[in-house]
Amino acid sequence: MQGSKDTPAEHSARIDTGTAFARVAQSYYPIIVALFxxxxxxxxxxxxxxVAFFGDADVSLGPLQILPINTDGAFFLFPLAYVLGDVLSEVYGFYATRxxxxxGFGSLLLATLCFWIAVELPPADFYENQEAFETVVGVVPRLVVAGLAAYLVGQLLNSFVLVLIKKRTHERHLWARLLGSTVVGELADTLIFCSIAAGAIGISxxxxxxxxxxxxxxxxxxxxxxxxxxxxxxxxxxxKREPSYAEHLDRASV
Incomplete structure (x- = not known):
């Protein structure tokens, strides 16, 4: 119709008829994977x-040392990976979480490789922080193996257990899925990491x-x-906002 105006989408399509682009799916999955x-x-x-909390204290209960509490600088962050893993498993299932x-496993390998290359590159004369840089991102093979093995086994077990419980409970008892999967996944993660890395992190x-x-x-x-x-x-x-999941809930309620 003469005098009518195209919408922005129609105008773009009319001009770029020879240019192809992939369509981005409307899902929260890529965002969660990126955060994960x-x-x-x-x-x-x-x-x-x-990191040591209450470093001046010395409190023990049998073989267990209560204080001081010795941990690492990621103690507040690493559990978030398991929370995000729970969200992925509950909403998107085991295969999407896998x-x-x-x-994540590939990204860790890439990061490790990049850190190793950066450390091995010859430092400039004006760069005075080579030792500090090596301390922070330097690659210790034993720790790398421990971290990757613990992450892979722990996360896969976490997801598998959550989905297995969900098949029995369906939408009920979410707390049982979250807690049960965490106990299994985190226990495996901690045991594997400590068993492999004990010597490298000073546990004797x-x-x-x-x-x-x-x-x-x-x-x-x-x-x-x-x-x-x-x-x-x-x-x-x-x-509620993932269309395929919302449709499933609607069908189940009918």
């Missing part, structure tokens, strides 16, 4: 710093090993419990 991967990479860098885990006695495993496992599980209300809200938000 970033959390893993950042936490691995933060973990190079040793894909995200493999993306059985008491220190038990302390590190128990403190790490309890901390991650407690964090999962504390943030569970937020996890509930995020999962509910995604279930």
């Amino acid at each position: 991967t970033a959390t893993l990479i950042i936490s691995n860098v933060c973990a190079t710093k040793g 894909r995200a885990i493999m993306i 006695t059985w008491r220190d090993f038990v302390n590190y495993v128990i403190v790490g496992f309890l901390w991650k599980t407690i964090v999962e419990l504390l943030v569970m209300p937020i996890t509930y809200r995020v999962i509910a938000y995604l279930k």
Whole structure:
């Protein structure tokens, strides 16, 4: 019709008829995967710093050292990876979560390779921080193997257990899925990492090993419990706004 104006989309299509672009799917999945991967990479860098709470105290309960609490600089961040893993598993299923885990695994390998190359590059005469740089991002093969193995096994178990429980409980008892999967995944993660990396991180006695495993496992599980209300809200938000999930819920309620 003469005098009518194109909409922006029609105008773009009319001009760029010879240019092709892939359509971006409307889903929150890529955003969560990006956060999941970033959390893993950042936490691995933060973990190079040793942290001690109540360093002047000396409190023990049998073989377990209560105080001081020795951990690493990623203690506040690493549990978030498991929370995001729970969200992925609950909303998108095991296979989509496995894909995200493999993306994270590949990203960690890439980051490790890049850190190693950067450390090995000859420093400029004016650069005075080579030793500090090596301390923060330097590659310790044993720690790399420990971190990658613990991450892969722990995250896959976390997702598998959550989905397995969901097949039995369906939309009921979300708390049981979140807690049960965390206990299995975090326990496997902590045991594998500590068993492989014990010597590299200075653990030389059985008491220190038990302390590190128990403190790490309890901390991650407690964090999962504390943030569970937020996890509930995020999962509910995604279930309502992911069209395929919302349609499934509508059919199930009929």
